[in-house]
Amino acid sequence: MRLKKNIAVSETGFVFDPNSGDSYSLNDIGLEIVELLKQGRSDSSVLTALNSRYDIDRASLEKYYHDFVSMLKYYRLTEERPDAGADSGHNPGIQPQ
Amino acid sequence: MEKLPFERPVIKKLKAGMPGKFGMKTGVAPVTHIDQVAVSDLIAEHGSPLFVISENTLRRTFREAKRAFETRYPKVRFAWSYKTNYLNAVCNVFHQEGSWAEVVSGFEYEKALALGVEGQHIIFNGPDKSYDDLIRAIENRSLIHIDHFDEMYMLHEISVKTGSKPRVAIRVNMDTGVYPMWDRFGFNYENGEAWDAINRIMTSGKLELTGLHTHIGTYMLSADAYRIAASKLAELAEGLVRRYGKTIDYIDIGGGFASKNTLKGAYYAGTDTAPDFDDYAEAISSAIVNSQISPDNMPLLILETGRALVDDAGYLLGTVIANKRLSDGRRATILDTGVNLLFTSFWYEHQINPAQPVSDHTEETTIYGPLCMNIDVIREASVMPLLKKGDNVVISRIGAYNMTQWMQFITTRPRVVMIDAENKIHVIREKEKLETINSLERVPEHLKKFKL
Ligand SMILES: Cc1ncc(COP(=O)(O)O)c(C=O)c1O
Numbered sequence: 001m002r003l004k005k006n007i008a009v010s011e012t013g014f015v016f017d018p019n020s021g022d023s024y025s026l027n028d029i030g031l032e033i034v035e036l037l038k039q040g041r042s043d044s045s046v047l048t049a050l051n052s053r054y055d056i057d058r059a060s061l062e063k064y065y066h067d068f069v070s071m072l073k074y075y076r077l078t079e080e081r082p083d084a085g086a087d088s089g090h091n092p093g094i095q096p097q
Numbered sequence: 098m099e100k101l102p103f104e105r106p107v108i109k110k111l112k113a114g115m116p117g118k119f120g121m122k123t124g125v126a127p128v129t130h131i132d133q134v135a136v137s138d139l140i141a142e143h144g145s146p147l148f149v150i151s152e153n154t155l156r157r158t159f160r161e162a163k164r165a166f167e168t169r170y171p172k173v174r175f176a177w178s179y180k181t182n183y184l185n186a187v188c189n190v191f192h193q194e195g196s197w198a199e200v201v202s203g204f205e206y207e208k209a210l211a212l213g214v215e216g217q218h219i220i221f222n223g224p225d226k227s228y229d230d231l232i233r234a235i236e237n238r239s240l241i242h243i244d245h246f247d248e249m250y251m252l253h254e255i256s257v258k259t260g261s262k263p264r265v266a267i268r269v270n271m272d273t274g275v276y277p278m279w280d281r282f283g284f285n286y287e288n289g290e291a292w293d294a295i296n297r298i299m300t301s302g303k304l305e306l307t308g309l310h311t312h313i314g315t316y317m318l319s320a321d322a323y324r325i326a327a328s329k330l331a332e333l334a335e336g337l338v339r340r341y342g343k344t345i346d347y348i349d350i351g352g353g354f355a356s357k358n359t360l361k362g363a364y365y366a367g368t369d370t371a372p373d374f375d376d377y378a379e380a381i382s383s384a385i386v387n388s389q390i391s392p393d394n395m396p397l398l399i400l401e402t403g404r405a406l407v408d409d410a411g412y413l414l415g416t417v418i419a420n421k422r423l424s425d426g427r428r429a430t431i432l433d434t435g436v437n438l439l440f441t442s443f444w445y446e447h448q449i450n451p452a453q454p455v456s457d458h459t460e461e462t463t464i465y466g467p468l469c470m471n472i473d474v475i476r477e478a479s480v481m482p483l484l485k486k487g488d489n490v491v492i493s494r495i496g497a498y499n500m501t502q503w504m505q506f507i508t509t510r511p512r513v514v515m516i517d518a519e520n521k522i523h524v525i526r527e528k529e530k531l532e533t534i535n536s537l538e539r540v541p542e543h544l545k546k547f548k549l
Contacts, residue, residue, distance in 0.1 A: 015108070023111040027458035027483065030106040055100035064485070067422065068106040074426045075110065 146434040154410035165374035169382035181403030266308035273322035312351025324380035331388030349399035356408035404497035411496025435466015452489035455482035
């Protein structure tokens with residue numbers, strides 16, 4: 001899972017997508033995840049990092065993480081993987097993870 | 098190293114300058130306490146969901162309403178509208194404050210009697226009074242508000258048979274400039290039916306006409322509608338003096354004052370639009386005082402205010418069962434309390450707050466109850482903080498009609514507790530159990546056994 005390269009993320013959690021012109025806001029944990037993903041970290045490495053910092057069990061964390069990532073996909077902020085069948089008629093992001 | 102508290106990660110699309118259909122104001126500050134009692138303690142002790150009633154708020158609201166009327170009119174009496182909330186503890190708070198009882202069925206009538214309300218302080222309204230209900234009400238000298246001619250003739254018949262003279266009023270419906278007009282109860286003012294009913298009572302001599310009653314609707318946002326209603330009843334009262342030399346004892350203006358809840362689809366919050374007690378009191382009192390009724394014969398003013406007295410004192414506590422995404426990416430939150438306990442969510446956009454501290458981040462979500470049916474929606478569109486499974490919520494202003502119209506559907510009904518003036522908690526209705534429901538059922542002998 002990779003974020004599109006040209007997505008701008010501010011330190012305060014403000015996101016701008018130059019492709020669509022849309023803006024978004026992130027909460028603190030959302031911002032932390034987006035920054036880790038921008039560094040090219042894998043899902044499992046992001047999860048491990050969060051798990052060590054936050055008071056939550058791994059299963060719940062994964063659930064909320066995948067839900068969050070599905071919204072990043074839904075808003076088309078991620079790179080479409082070639083094998084994901086880049087079909088703009090669908091909303092791939094909201095499929096169950 | 099101490100771990101940080103977790104909040105669900107969230108990303109929210111910003112809509113430039115546009116108040117979305119979810120509204121602009123979030124209003125989701127946590128409600129951690131009711132009076133001085135922690136919500137978390139209430140749920141730990143009494144379970145979730147849980148109804149909570151604040152005795153302080155009940156009494157404070159009642160006294161506000163009473164003051165608004167008593168400072169403007171010489172003789173005022175409230176009669177507690179049982180159907181709004183007839184939990185015994187709630188009724189007794191109002192009775193301790195001086196309210197009579199207003200009932201609309203034999204069941205409610207018995208409830209009031211059982212609590213110790215004397216018959217002459219019970220107002221018996223509604224279209225459904227049985228022969229036996231009327232006999233008992235007459236014996237107890239209760240105030241019977243006649244709804245239709247069939248009831249009037251039944252009263253004539255009982256009067257002849259028993260030699261008694263029932264104390265009655267007629268319910269009058271009328272045009273107060275508010276749509277829809279409630280014309281299915283009582284006798285119409287504009288088409289002369291009310292006078293027809295009065296004439297029949299006065300000429301028969303079998304019934305004692307003690308008062309005039311109306312109830313013009315519920316959640317009335319117009320105080321002026323009450324001015325019109327009070328003027329019309331005052332006109333009837335004055336006409337009675339002119340035509341029959343009859344002075345009635347009271348004018349009963351019914352209930353219907355709006356509470357501060359926000360109606361579904363309303364653009365402005367109920368807290369900003371609903372008139373307050375002073376507005377209603379001014380409209381009603383000035384209409385009677387300025388009528389043709391002689392100042393020496395001012396009738397007692399009776400008020401059957403329901404929701405406006407009890408809504409603010411009631412809370413429903415609940416717990417998040419799950420978060421979901423709907424097919425279009427919208428979030429949905431499922432609570433352990435649905436329309437089975439919150440009938441008024443069909444009318445109101447109830448205020449729902451988290452019961453624990455949250456960050457400023459919010460998210461658009463639909464709030465569902467736990468029932469397996471599509472209509473179980475508490476809020477279609479609401480801006481909520483990031484709730485997670487197990488978080489508690491407080492739904493406010495739910496004291497009216499929910500604890501009487503709740504359904505025993507799929508599950509049993511939860512406890513109701515009251516917080517008293519010293520912040521002591523009293524269970525005022527127990528949680529229903531399987532036995533509660535099963536004790537009413539009978540299984541025929543041939544259906545007792547089966548093998549699968
Ligand atoms: C005859 C009568 N009186 C009083 C009330 C109480 O009305 P509210 O709760 O709107 O004040 C009702 C409610 O339907 C009613 O029918």
